[in-house]
Amino acid sequence: MIKTTSTRICLFAACLGGSLNAIAQERPIAFTNAELLPISGPPIAPGTIIVVGGTIAAIGPAAATTVPANAETIDCTGRVIMPGLVDTHSHVGGGWGGDASGPIQPDVRILDSINVRDSGFRKARAGGLTTLNIMPGSGHLLSGQTIYAKLRKASTIDDFAIRDAAGKPLGGIKMANGTNSQKDAPFPGTRSKSAALVRQKFLKAQDYRRKVAEANGDAAKLPDRDLEMEGLLDVLDGRIVVHHHCHRADDIMTVLRLRDEFGFKVVLHHVSEAWKVAEQLAKAKAPCSVIVVDSPGGKIEAMDLSLATGAVLEKAGAPVAIHTDDPVTDSRLFLRTAGLAVRAGMSREKALEALTLAGATMLELDARIGSLAVGKDADLIVLSGDPLSVQTKVLETWVEGEKVFDRDDPEDRLFAVGGYGAGRDQKAHGCCTDERLSETK
Amino acid sequence: MRACSHVLAFVLTALAVAAQAHVPAAEAPPLVAVYGDVVHTMAGPPIEKGVVVIDGGKITLVGSALDIPVPPAARVVRGKIVTPGLIDAHTAVGLTGYLNQDQDQDQLDKGEPIQPELRAIDSYNPRERLIEWVRGFGITTIHTGHAPGALVSGQTMVAKTIGETLDDAVIVPAAMVAVTLGDDARPGDEKKSPGTRSKAVAMIRGEFVKTQDYLRKLGLGDPEKRPDRDLRREVFADVLRGKLPLLVTVNRATDIDAALRIAKEFGIRIVLDSAAEAYLADDRIKAAGVPVIIHPSMRRGGNGETENISFETTAMLRAKGIPVAMQSGFEGYVPKTRVALFEAAIAAANGLTMEQALATITSDAAAILGVADRVGSLRRGMDGDVAVFDGDPFEYTSHCTAVVIDGRVVSEEPR
Numbered sequence: 001m002i003k004t005t006s007t008r009i010c011l012f013a014a015c016l017g018g019s020l021n022a023i024a025q026e027r028p029i030a031f032t033n034a035e036l037l038p039i040s041g042p043p044i045a046p047g048t049i050i051v052v053g054g055t056i057a058a059i060g061p062a063a064a065t066t067v068p069a070n071a072e073t074i075d076c077t078g079r080v081i082m083p084g085l086v087d088t089h090s091h092v093g094g095g096w097g098g099d100a101s102g103p104i105q106p107d108v109r110i111l112d113s114i115n116v117r118d119s120g121f122r123k124a125r126a127g128g129l130t131t132l133n134i135m136p137g138s139g140h141l142l143s144g145q146t147i148y149a150k151l152r153k154a155s156t157i158d159d160f161a162i163r164d165a166a167g168k169p170l171g172g173i174k175m176a177n178g179t180n181s182q183k184d185a186p187f188p189g190t191r192s193k194s195a196a197l198v199r200q201k202f203l204k205a206q207d208y209r210r211k212v213a214e215a216n217g218d219a220a221k222l223p224d225r226d227l228e229m230e231g232l233l234d235v236l237d238g239r240i241v242v243h244h245h246c247h248r249a250d251d252i253m254t255v256l257r258l259r260d261e262f263g264f265k266v267v268l269h270h271v272s273e274a275w276k277v278a279e280q281l282a283k284a285k286a287p288c289s290v291i292v293v294d295s296p297g298g299k300i301e302a303m304d305l306s307l308a309t310g311a312v313l314e315k316a317g318a319p320v321a322i323h324t325d326d327p328v329t330d331s332r333l334f335l336r337t338a339g340l341a342v343r344a345g346m347s348r349e350k351a352l353e354a355l356t357l358a359g360a361t362m363l364e365l366d367a368r369i370g371s372l373a374v375g376k377d378a379d380l381i382v383l384s385g386d387p388l389s390v391q392t393k394v395l396e397t398w399v400e401g402e403k404v405f406d407r408d409d410p411e412d413r414l415f416a417v418g419g420y421g422a423g424r425d426q427k428a429h430g431c432c433t434d435e436r437l438s439e440t441k
Numbered sequence: 442m443r444a445c446s447h448v449l450a451f452v453l454t455a456l457a458v459a460a461q462a463h464v465p466a467a468e469a470p471p472l473v474a475v476y477g478d479v480v481h482t483m484a485g486p487p488i489e490k491g492v493v494v495i496d497g498g499k500i501t502l503v504g505s506a507l508d509i510p511v512p513p514a515a516r517v518v519r520g521k522i523v524t525p526g527l528i529d530a531h532t533a534v535g536l537t538g539y540l541n542q543d544q545d546q547d548q549l550d551k552g553e554p555i556q557p558e559l560r561a562i563d564s565y566n567p568r569e570r571l572i573e574w575v576r577g578f579g580i581t582t583i584h585t586g587h588a589p590g591a592l593v594s595g596q597t598m599v600a601k602t603i604g605e606t607l608d609d610a611v612i613v614p615a616a617m618v619a620v621t622l623g624d625d626a627r628p629g630d631e632k633k634s635p636g637t638r639s640k641a642v643a644m645i646r647g648e649f650v651k652t653q654d655y656l657r658k659l660g661l662g663d664p665e666k667r668p669d670r671d672l673r674r675e676v677f678a679d680v681l682r683g684k685l686p687l688l689v690t691v692n693r694a695t696d697i698d699a700a701l702r703i704a705k706e707f708g709i710r711i712v713l714d715s716a717a718e719a720y721l722a723d724d725r726i727k728a729a730g731v732p733v734i735i736h737p738s739m740r741r742g743g744n745g746e747t748e749n750i751s752f753e754t755t756a757m758l759r760a761k762g763i764p765v766a767m768q769s770g771f772e773g774y775v776p777k778t779r780v781a782l783f784e785a786a787i788a789a790a791n792g793l794t795m796e797q798a799l800a801t802i803t804s805d806a807a808a809i810l811g812v813a814d815r816v817g818s819l820r821r822g823m824d825g826d827v828a829v830f831d832g833d834p835f836e837y838t839s840h841c842t843a844v845v846i847d848g849r850v851v852s853e854e855p856r
Binding site for chain 1 (some may be wrong): 775
């Protein structure tokens with residue numbers, strides 16, 4: 001469908017360098033004559049995007065955008081291009097966070113348990129997702145640290161990591177209240193107990209911080225290192241964002257109460273009853289990442305879940321993203337969730353933003369991803385038509401200037417539509433791995 | 442403003458309480474005329490600028506609005522796209538409730554592996570909110586009953602998504618006998634049977650052999666030698682007599698073949714349900730003349746036996762000439778039900794035309810359920826069940842703007 005003039009970006013020599021992360025796209029790529037949905041600005045049609053070194057070097061009307069002479073040109077006439085989708089809440093990869101030993105486990109990192117070959121990642125790419133916040137579950141008050149993952153072709157979790165300037169993988173921390181995290185002791189049995197346990201733990205972290213400060217670098221006075229406390233201090237000092245599962249309106253307000261008491265940054269997730277407290281959420285400037293599912297119910301907390309939550313929050317002025325919570329909704333149908341939100345009254349513009357820039361902002365990655373703008377990572381998807389139409393197919397998914405999904409590739413197509421073998425873990429993606437395996441035969 | 446009213450409608454829907462979840466039966470259904478820019482009758486080509494006239498709960502006229510004058514005193518409903526009331530070919534709503542608490546979960550008794558005597562009608566709650574929920578999207582008929590999870594979990598029923606009592610709702614009290622083969626047939630206790638696929642099939646065969654003996658004894662002339670009444674045998678006897686089909690929930694091709702083997706051995710009717718790997722057995726399914734009620738493609742748990750689900754299965758089977766219908770299935774958590782309209786939309790986007798996909802939730806579904814003489818198409822004499830949309834029914838951003846059941850306009854909130 002889409003003509004390309006070069007074959008594989010992954011060169012043998014580049015692979016010897018180790019991490020696939022390090023492979024930079026060298027030859028400029030020009031996506032020409034597409035309908036562009038930059039999200040951060042009005043649609044451009046026909047438009048051209050120039051990608052150099054994995055970032056967007058230029059974007060503009062086709063007539064006014066010069067294609068470099070050495071560029072690989074991809075004619076996207078009749079296609080729609082929008083930013084790669086950002087999923088603020090995913091469980092793809094088979095990762096497990098905290099275990100049954102206790103309700104608050106800030107030392108646990110989901111990155112230590114993710115299988116990057118999980119077929120779910122291939123399905124996510126087929127759905128147009130390029131960045132995921134991969135989370136541990138909601139069965140704890142605090143189930144562990146999350147990882148912000150780029151769906152690059154990967155052999156290890158290191159290839160997925162999005163890093164800060166110091167090279168540290170970025171992520172948030174997962175918390176939950178309501179019924180999921182209530183069970184037998186040492187877990188809480190009530191909502192009040194849940195809040196009390198969290199308050200106690202944050203107070204302890206504040207004490208730890210004070211002791212570290214009082215030691216003033218004196219090794220003799222420093223408290224022993226405590227991974228749990230260090231994780232919580234990342235939260236209290238605003239270095240990482242709390243991603244908080246909550247459904248009921250009162251649980252939502254409890255999270256905001258704790259936020260205001262301890263001063264952490266928080267994104268509210270699922271928020272089934274946010275429509276009941278939309279004005280308060282807007283006033284509190286509380287970022288809301290909404291789940292859109294086919295029916296209410298399934299548990300008491302979701303009995304008043306509404307397809308109109310996004311619409312109500314939008315009208316109240318609260319920031320809205322939409323997430324998959326994969327496997328609760330299938331990553332391949334992420335665009336569909338925005339369609340259903342529009343069905344229930346959300347504006348098209350805000351619904352598309354909810355899949356991209358709004359989520360990027362909630363992950364504090366909006367300087368790098370979430371819109372088609374010069375200087376941003378070249379994470380984009382090529383669509384066959386209107387992103388909100390059931391008939392539209394994701395044709396290609398690109399991460400940092402590399403094509404990671406191509407519907408014309410039979411293997412990729414299998415994961416896009418399903419079929420025999422689509423549930424299997426994917427093959428290793430290192431360009432030399434297949435050769436290496438065949439050599440052992 | 443229009444968008445605002447949509448939002449309000451959705452929120453009000455979310456607030457709907459049990460008391461609002463049913464529609465009371467009116468004394469006499471009024472005269473209704475439903476106009477559409479396009480009317481998909483599913484009994485012929487679509488009619489541009491068509492009208493469906495319903496009187497006394499039954500369809501009396503279908504045709505071009507140019508030819509049929511507006512009946513005096515008729516309640517008029519208008520929309521862009523008019524279809525037959527939609528049919529969900531397999532669900533558990535009404536037995537399973539949205540709260541997902543013990544008091545509203547009657548879709549499965551795991552006390553024994555084989556309980557065909559359990560009747561859906563004895564659990565069905567017509568006021569269940571999930572029924573109102575799916576009705577809002579145009580679903581007017583559901584085939585509901587005992588969920589997969591036991592080898593033989595009970596009988597299913599067909600009902601309209603309306604009514605205060607079972608009698609208001611039900612149109613087929615005993616439709617099929619629900620059977621599960623594969624992992625979901627295991628009781629979850631290693632010491633209990635069936636623990637393997639082979640054991641499950643052996644148990645089913647044993648039941649039918651026992652029932653054959655029961656029927657032989659019933660046929661004996663001497664009343665003294667007749668067996669005592671046995672509810673279990675009576676249901677299986679109806680299966681052997683061809684009165685009741687088995688609804689066999691299977692996913693792996695291995696289990697599909699096992700189901701076909703049982704059907705052939707005992708000469709019984711079966712309908713395959715879910716059938717994730719049906720595309721691997723399509724020739725055998727076609728040869729056996731067995732219809733398939735295909736899994737919801739969006740069902741939870743795309744692993745285990747359903748890991749090979751394909752969005753294209755409906756199209757592949759239909760291309761083979763196998764009768765197919767779509768379903769919402771059963772969900773054990775959030776969301777508590779799928780919506781058959783949305784599932785057919787996946788088929789419409791993956792190889793079927795709009796009308797073919799529509800057939801999977803109207804005419805073809807009705808045929809598989811044995812109710813095509815009442816529902817599933819817009820023809821004179823059929824039940825007055827109509828769904829109205831403000832655009833392509835399968836588009837995510839379209840709305841179902843009116844629902845008519847038995848000639849009563851039960852919903853006009855855009856959903």
